[in-house]
Amino acid sequence: MEVILKNLTKKFPSRDKKNRNEVTAVDHFTFEIPDGRLIGLLGPSGCGKSTVLNLISGLLKPTEGSIFFGEDDVTDLPPENRGIGLVFQNYALYPHLTVRQNILFPLENLKGKDRLSKEEMQKKVDEAARLVQIDGLMDRRPRELSGGQQQRVAIARALVKRPKVLLLDEPLSNLDARLRIQTREEIRRIQRETKITTIFVTHDQEEAMSISDLIIVMKDGVVQQIGKPQEVYDSPANLFVAKFLGTPPINVFDGRIRDGRLWIGGDAVLDLKGVMDQEVYVGIRPEGFVLNDKGALGCTLRGVEVMGRDISVVSVNDAAAGPAVRSIVGAEDRLTQEARHKPEGSPIRFDVLPRKVFLFDRRTEEKIDYEVRQRRNGD
Amino acid sequence: MNHQSDYDKIEKTARAKSIAAHTITYLFLAVWAVIVLFPFYWMILTSLKSYGAYNSEYIPKFYTLSPTLRNYADAFTAVSLGRYLLNTLIFTVITTAIMLVVITLAAFAFARLEFRGKNAAFVLFLSMMMIPNELVIITNFITITDLDMRNSFAGLILPSVTSVFYLYLLKENFEQIPDNLYQAAKVDGTSDLKYLIRVMIPISKPTLVTITILKVIECWNSYVWPRLITDDPRYFLVSNGIQEIRENGFGRENIPAMMAAVVVISVPLIVLFLIFRKKVMEGVSRGGTKG
Amino acid sequence: MMFKKQWNSGLKGWLYLLPALLFLGVFMVYPLVDVFIYSFEEGYNSASQTYMGTGGYNYSYVLHDPYFLQAVKNTFLLVIITVPLSTGIALLISLGLSSIKPLRDLFQTVYFLPYVTNTLAVGMVFMILFKKTAYSDGLINLFITWFGGNSVDFIDGPYWAKMFVLCFYTIWVVMPFKILILTSALASVNPDYYRAAQVDGTSRFRTFARITLPMISPMIFYLVITGFIGAFKAYSDVVALFGTNLNAAGMNTIVGYVYDMLYGDSGGYPSFASAAAVILFAIVFTITCINLLISKKNYSL
Numbered sequence: 001m002e003v004i005l006k007n008l009t010k011k012f013p014s015r016d017k018k019n020r021n022e023v024t025a026v027d028h029f030t031f032e033i034p035d036g037r038l039i040g041l042l043g044p045s046g047c048g049k050s051t052v053l054n055l056i057s058g059l060l061k062p063t064e065g066s067i068f069f070g071e072d073d074v075t076d077l078p079p080e081n082r083g084i085g086l087v088f089q090n091y092a093l094y095p096h097l098t099v100r101q102n103i104l105f106p107l108e109n110l111k112g113k114d115r116l117s118k119e120e121m122q123k124k125v126d127e128a129a130r131l132v133q134i135d136g137l138m139d140r141r142p143r144e145l146s147g148g149q150q151q152r153v154a155i156a157r158a159l160v161k162r163p164k165v166l167l168l169d170e171p172l173s174n175l176d177a178r179l180r181i182q183t184r185e186e187i188r189r190i191q192r193e194t195k196i197t198t199i200f201v202t203h204d205q206e207e208a209m210s211i212s213d214l215i216i217v218m219k220d221g222v223v224q225q226i227g228k229p230q231e232v233y234d235s236p237a238n239l240f241v242a243k244f245l246g247t248p249p250i251n252v253f254d255g256r257i258r259d260g261r262l263w264i265g266g267d268a269v270l271d272l273k274g275v276m277d278q279e280v281y282v283g284i285r286p287e288g289f290v291l292n293d294k295g296a297l298g299c300t301l302r303g304v305e306v307m308g309r310d311i312s313v314v315s316v317n318d319a320a321a322g323p324a325v326r327s328i329v330g331a332e333d334r335l336t337q338e339a340r341h342k343p344e345g346s347p348i349r350f351d352v353l354p355r356k357v358f359l360f361d362r363r364t365e366e367k368i369d370y371e372v373r374q375r376r377n378g379d
Numbered sequence: 380m381n382h383q384s385d386y387d388k389i390e391k392t393a394r395a396k397s398i399a400a401h402t403i404t405y406l407f408l409a410v411w412a413v414i415v416l417f418p419f420y421w422m423i424l425t426s427l428k429s430y431g432a433y434n435s436e437y438i439p440k441f442y443t444l445s446p447t448l449r450n451y452a453d454a455f456t457a458v459s460l461g462r463y464l465l466n467t468l469i470f471t472v473i474t475t476a477i478m479l480v481v482i483t484l485a486a487f488a489f490a491r492l493e494f495r496g497k498n499a500a501f502v503l504f505l506s507m508m509m510i511p512n513e514l515v516i517i518t519n520f521i522t523i524t525d526l527d528m529r530n531s532f533a534g535l536i537l538p539s540v541t542s543v544f545y546l547y548l549l550k551e552n553f554e555q556i557p558d559n560l561y562q563a564a565k566v567d568g569t570s571d572l573k574y575l576i577r578v579m580i581p582i583s584k585p586t587l588v589t590i591t592i593l594k595v596i597e598c599w600n601s602y603v604w605p606r607l608i609t610d611d612p613r614y615f616l617v618s619n620g621i622q623e624i625r626e627n628g629f630g631r632e633n634i635p636a637m638m639a640a641v642v643v644i645s646v647p648l649i650v651l652f653l654i655f656r657k658k659v660m661e662g663v664s665r666g667g668t669k670g
Numbered sequence: 671m672m673f674k675k676q677w678n679s680g681l682k683g684w685l686y687l688l689p690a691l692l693f694l695g696v697f698m699v700y701p702l703v704d705v706f707i708y709s710f711e712e713g714y715n716s717a718s719q720t721y722m723g724t725g726g727y728n729y730s731y732v733l734h735d736p737y738f739l740q741a742v743k744n745t746f747l748l749v750i751i752t753v754p755l756s757t758g759i760a761l762l763i764s765l766g767l768s769s770i771k772p773l774r775d776l777f778q779t780v781y782f783l784p785y786v787t788n789t790l791a792v793g794m795v796f797m798i799l800f801k802k803t804a805y806s807d808g809l810i811n812l813f814i815t816w817f818g819g820n821s822v823d824f825i826d827g828p829y830w831a832k833m834f835v836l837c838f839y840t841i842w843v844v845m846p847f848k849i850l851i852l853t854s855a856l857a858s859v860n861p862d863y864y865r866a867a868q869v870d871g872t873s874r875f876r877t878f879a880r881i882t883l884p885m886i887s888p889m890i891f892y893l894v895i896t897g898f899i900g901a902f903k904a905y906s907d908v909v910a911l912f913g914t915n916l917n918a919a920g921m922n923t924i925v926g927y928v929y930d931m932l933y934g935d936s937g938g939y940p941s942f943a944s945a946a947a948v949i950l951f952a953i954v955f956t957i958t959c960i961n962l963l964i965s966k967k968n969y970s971l
Contacts, residue, residue: 059562080568092559096581105577106567161567400874404766405773411763412780414842418795419783421809425798439809485690494683500691507698511954513903513925513947517708517932517940518701538697546690571682600788602906603925607933618790618906622914625794634798641791652786656779663785664850 001083001164001197003033003056007065010051010221025051027221028065033214036195038188040208040229043218044244049201052218053167056199058082069164080109082165085158085196089170091150093142093157100138103128103157110161128156131190148179155190166191168200172207184211205245209233217241234355239365242283242358248312248328252321255282255359260373262359265319269296269352271373280368281321281360286312288356289327291335295349299325304340306331313339315348422645426450426638433635450639457629459612460640463620470605470616471598474536475591482546482590487575489546490553491561508543512603520607530611539604545590548665552586553579589662592655599648617644708944721941728945737917738946741927747833748840748923749901756841757893760848765878767849768856778853785846793910796839800824825911832912832921839907844900848893855889856882891965895958902954905929924950 008029011022025048033039041049054060056067058079066075074082093102103125107116116124129135132152142150151171158166171187172180188211191198202208208215209229217224217232217240225237236242242250255264256279262270264282289297291313299315302324311331314324327350329336339348359368425433427446454460488494489501519538528534556579564574580587602618609615612623621640629636652659684691709729713722732738763781767774784792799809802823811821822828824835859882867877883890905925908916916922917930924946930936931943 054562057562057566059565079566084566086563086566088559088563090557090559092557092563094560094578094582096578096584105564105569109568109573157563157567401770404769408763408766408770408777411759412777415780415783415845418792418799418842421799422792422795434805437806438812439806481689481693484686488683488686492683492686494680496680497683500687503699504690504694507694510698510702511899511903511951513928514705514951515698515701517928517943517947518704519697520932521940522696522701537693541690541693541697543694543698596786600790602790602909603929607929618788621788621791621794622909626913632803637794638798641794644791645787648786648788649783652782653779656782659786660778660782660850663847664854 001069002035003165003197003199004068005029005031005033005052005056005065006068008052008055008062008067009064010048010055010060011063025221026055026062029221029223030065031216031223031226033197033199035197037197037213038191038211039197039199040212040215041199041201041218042205042208042215042244043203045203047218048221049203049218050169051221053086053169053199053201056165057084057086057167059086083161083163085161085163085166087151087154087158087166087168087171089173091142091154091174093150093153095142098139098141099129099134099145099153100125102142102153103160106157106161124160128160131159131193132156132186146179147175148183151175151183152186155187159190159194159196163196166194166196166198168198170201170203172202173204180207187211206247209245217244219244235367236283236358237367239281239283239360242360242367246285248286248326250283250285250358251325251327253282253284253317253319254321255280255319257359262357264297265317267297270354270357273371273373275359275368275370279362281362281365283358283360284352285356286326286328288353289313289329289350290353291329291333291339292349292351293335295351297350297352299348299350301339301342301346301348302344304336311336313348419645422638422641425635426642428635430633430635450633450636451643453629453633453636454640454643457633457636458620458624458640459615460620460624460643462613463615463617464643466614467599467616469532470535470539471595473532474539474598475594477536478540478542478545478594479587479591481540482542482549483575483580483587485546486549486553487571487579489550491575491579492571504543504546507541508547516604516607519604523608528608530609530614532614534608535605535614535616539598539601542594545594548590549583549586552583556582585658588655589658589665592651592659593662595651596648596659620644705944705947708941709948711941713941728941729949732942732945732949735942737922737930738924738927740917740920741922741924744833744921745902745904745923748836748904749898751833751837752840752844752901753894753897755837756844756848757890757897759841760845760852760893761890763845763849764852764856765882767853778849781849782846784843785850789843789906790910793839793907796835796842797825797911800835802827826919829920832919835911836908836921839911840901840904843907844897848897851889851893852886855886859885888965891961895961895965898957898961899954902950902957924953 008026009024010026011024014021014023027048029052041052043049051060055062058074058077062075066073068074069082079086094105097105104121107121107124110116126135129138132155134149134152134156137145137149137153142153145153151174155168155171168187172183175183184207187198187200200208200212212229214226215229215232216226219240225232225241232241233245236245239252243252253264255262255269257263257272257275257277259277260272260275261268262272262280262282269282297317299317302314302316305312305314309331310328313327313329313336315327316323317325329339342348354372359370360366361368424441424443427448427450428436428443429445429447429449432443432445485504489497489504516538523529523534523538526534528537560578561574564578569577600618601616602622605614605616606619606622609619612620615623621637621644624637624640710724710726711721712725712727767777770777800811801808802811802821802825807815807821808824810824815821822831824831863881863885864877867881872880903925904923908921908923908926912919912921914934916926917936922930928943928946928950931939931946
């Protein structure tokens with residue numbers, strides 16, 4: 001089932017007694033979610049992503065705009081009639097019911113012609129349990145399960161009615177790191193098997209990037225960018241998206257364009273085409289640096305950090321917005337090895353890879369497109 | 380080595396001091412335990428003495444060599460103790476049951492539903508917690524008399540149902556149930572009433588049990604209202620019954636039989652308390668008072 | 671979570687509230703208003719439900735009634751004697767309880783027993799223990815004569831003796847609640863304070879006065895306030911000891927006076943009863959306010 005959001009807006013009355021203005025949690029959200037895909041709704045906490053989910057589920061009513069499931073306008077439909085499954089961050093399992101009773105609960109609410117016989121219900125419960133691989137735990141109570149198991153039960157409960165749309169609200173944030181990776185693969189598998197359109201909310205960009213077909217990046221109730229994870233990473237629409245995606249995060253510099261040259265501090269880094277002279281923000285991904293003794297960008301070495309397979313060179317540059325410039329470099333590189341033995345405070349130079357360098361307008365923070373005339377390096 | 384002997388001395392006096400302190404503490408606690416238990420012992424002892432034996436003891440004896448259950452038989456036959464007990468049981472069960480239904484619905488509305496005027500209604504309820512019973516009992520007496528409900532269970536029960544404090548306790552408990560559970564149930568198409576019955580009540584069972592026990596104790600011991608509203612011994616509860624037995628009881632002052640009645644009245648609650656000791660004490664410390 | 675149930679108007683909420691509102695309205699709100707009206711209606715006749723006029727006569731009658739004055743005196747004496755005594759003894763017992771390990775549960779259970787007993791029924795036992803009859807001087811008098819005293823009838827005898835039994839029984843009855851509250855208050859004091867005091871060589875008394883007492887003082891104030899309120903409303907324990915004809919025994923309390931005016935041998939005067947009830951409420955309210963003020967003041971110190 002495709003989900004179409006048109007102009008969706010949600011305003012809440014302000015909690016601040018003095019300031020009676022309304023708070024806009026979701027601002028004119030328009031998007032078509034294709035059928036049978038896994039969509040990651042990504043943004044920092046408080047950006048309105050959970051509100052979007054609650055609007056789709058029907059737990060909240062939009063202030064403006066409409067929601068379609070396929071052809072049907074469901075904007076005013078109560079949640080129980082929308083055919084959705086919802087999984088909460090804290091799982092919201094009924095603590096006094098066993099796993100079996102928890103999964104059975106939604107089926108028992110069906111009335112009239114939808115009502116199933118006892119046997120059919122049990123069959124569906126068993127099916128859902130098998131899908132999420134908890135068939136051995138059916139008579140336990142939620143508190144006797146680990147976090148990951150509870151999560152599976154919650155998913156089974158959401159799936160047992162064969163929903164048209166499955167909504168997951170921060171499904172992994174209560175799990176420890178190892179379990180999180182395992183469970184997200186699990187969600188991916190279940191989604192592939194069931195082919196149910198699934199939307200999940202997360203503030204963890206890595207999580208969203210790793211399993212989604214599409215990600216939607218939100219900030220302050222406004223959609224920033226929609227696209228396949230890699231596309232969004234490789235071509236962020238604005239500074240916020242660039243900063244939000246990627247670990248370690250992108251390095252931002254104050255830069256300026258003069259006569260077709262991009263300057264960071266006193267260094268001319270790239271020669272550009274088709275861009276006006278202006279002040280810009282320069283974002284360079286950590287993997288966009290290459291150590292080179294005669295490189296275009298000069299920094300001061302702070303240290304070299306070895307993190308398993310990656311080695312990152314930490315340095316400082318006066319034009320950098322953050323406290324340090326972090327670059328990920330090849331471990332086998334001769335220059336990397338040398339850098340490890342240089343004392344703190346030594347000068348160090350990099351070349352930058354143009355496709356890892358993004359320019360943003362100082363005022364709007366929107367991306368500025370450019371072409372590279374010539375890569376400046378010491379070769 | 381001088382230090383060593385000093386230390387020994389200090390250790391010795393410290394130990395002696397601590398032993399003395401413990402002995403005094405235990406002694407003191409034991410004295411109060413005897414003061415608490417003695418009336419219970421005396422009432423059981425007296426109830427086992429025969430009428431003749433009791434009255435012949437100018438100096439009361441602390442034991443009896445010829446215990447008899449005769450007094451218990453008298454308590455059930457000579458006066459209508461059985462009826463008082465039955466009345467109290469009916470009164471307690473119905474009052475508690477109605478109260479539970481009423482406060483559960485109200486607590487659910489306050490804790491879970493959103494509606495206009497909710498806060499005003501809740502403030503009204505809260506302010507009623509401070510109103511002493513003595514102030515409203517006069518009008519209630521007249522109301523029930525006007526409704527011709529004196530000497531009836533309806534008259535006994537209806538004004539005893541309201542318990543703002545328990546409503547408050549339950550509402551607090553309901554509010555601790557995460558919102559997500561309600562949303563999950565909503566998504567699954569659970570009606571409000573079904574959610575209340577299937578989810579909230581089972582989760583809040585410990586609090587409901589506590590409230591039930593406290594209300595049962597309150598009902599079992601209630602005296603003032605039943606005394607005002609019943610003058611027909613057929614509707615007496617145990618408190619009034621025992622007063623009636625005292626004043627017009629066994630035809631003559633039959634203390635052993637009276638004590639037998641007192642034992643019978645006291646036993647149910649004591650048994651209830653011993654079974655639910657933890658719950659009762661926890662419930663009382665959360666807001667019970669005596670009186 | 672800013673979740674609201676919006677697809678349903680407020681009607682449902684009120685529907686769930688309805689039974690509670692009905693009970694509350696009929697048996698609390700309406701009577702509360704009514705009692706003040708009654709208290710100003712002069713010469714109310716409950717048979718014909720008519721009254722002659724309005725004014726403060728009911729109050730002046732009650733305030734000049736010797737029975738009422740006796741009841742006020744009894745009640746005040748009871749309050750002044752039992753509240754400090756019971757709180758003090760309860761504090762001692764709770765301190766004792768918190769300093770021992772073995773038998774603690776047993777003691778706690780025993781101490782709680784009076785709470786779950788029927789005040790009327792157990793009061794009867796106290797009456798027998800203290801009463802002096804033609805057949806027997808009673809157990810307490812036996813003890814008194816052992817120690818060389820003269821026997822006295824505590825139930826039908828001199829005023830001080832009756833007051834003594836009443837206070838004794840009242841303390842016996844209110845003790846469980848106070849012990850329970852104080853033991854849990856003591857248990858909630860962080861033991862690190864005691865360890866620190868012990869290491870510093872602080873004496874037991876100083877530890878109590880400077881650490882324990884300030885820590886549990888909110889609970890003590892709570893107990894004093896509820897104790898005042900409870901003792902002002904004393905009634906059923908008095909009936910248990912002295913029977914229903916309290917005016918004759920000279921042992922009536924304010925609450926007893928209210929009920930006697932309303933119903934019973936001297937009853938049938940709801941206006942007088944209302945006036946007395948309002949006076950009682952005023953007294954309790956004032957004293958509670960004073961208590962709260964004192965406790966506030968102590969906190970700010």
